[in-house]
Structure formats: C-alpha cells, structure tokens
C-alpha cells in the first residue's frame with residue numbers, strides 16, 4: 001500500500017493511504033483541491049493541489065471528481081477534460097512533492 005505523506009495544520013506530519021484522500025479537479029485551472037481527514041485529530045483538511053500534486057495523488061489511486069467552476073460561462077467539454085488528463089499523464093517524478 002502506498003503511503004502518502006502530508007501535513008496536518010495541527011499535528012504536523014501525517015501519513016495517509018490513498019483511500020484516505022479525495023480530489024476535486026477543475027479542468028479549466030488544471031489544478032484542484034485535495035481533502036483528507038487527519039488520522040490524528042480527525043479534522044478535515046482541504047488543500048490546493050497544483051497539477052503535479054494532482055498527478056501524484058492520481059498515480060497512487062486517490063479517487064477524484066471533476067468539479068464545474070462556479071462561474072458557468074465556460075462549460076467544460078469532454079475534450080478539455082481529456083487534455084487535462086493527458087497533461088497529468090506527462091508528469092512523472094513526483095512523490096517528493098507532498099513532503100515539505
């Protein structure tokens with residue numbers, strides 16, 4: 001099982017498994033937000049995830065959902081989502097990014 005190291009605002013370093021995290025992706029920003037519940041203090045943390053962090057999390061099997069931006073003047077197309085996913089696939093050497 002892959003261990004994902006990140007930090008909790010209260011507890012400092014924590015280790016999570018992919019099933020402990022969830023991703024929200026915004027294809028128009030090519031980034032997203034990841035959420036996890038700290039195993040120590042049980043507080044839900046919500047953090048910005050740049051494309052590289054997003055890719056690390058996806059590579060470890062974290063589940064995700066594509067969210068639609070609140071401003072709806074630019075509907076997301078399937079093609080944009082496909083492009084987004086393809087760019088994520090191009091990133092590689094990433095696991096260290098989650099470790100401060």
Ligand SMILES: [Zn+2]
Nearest residue numbers: 008011038041
């Ligand atoms: Zn904590």
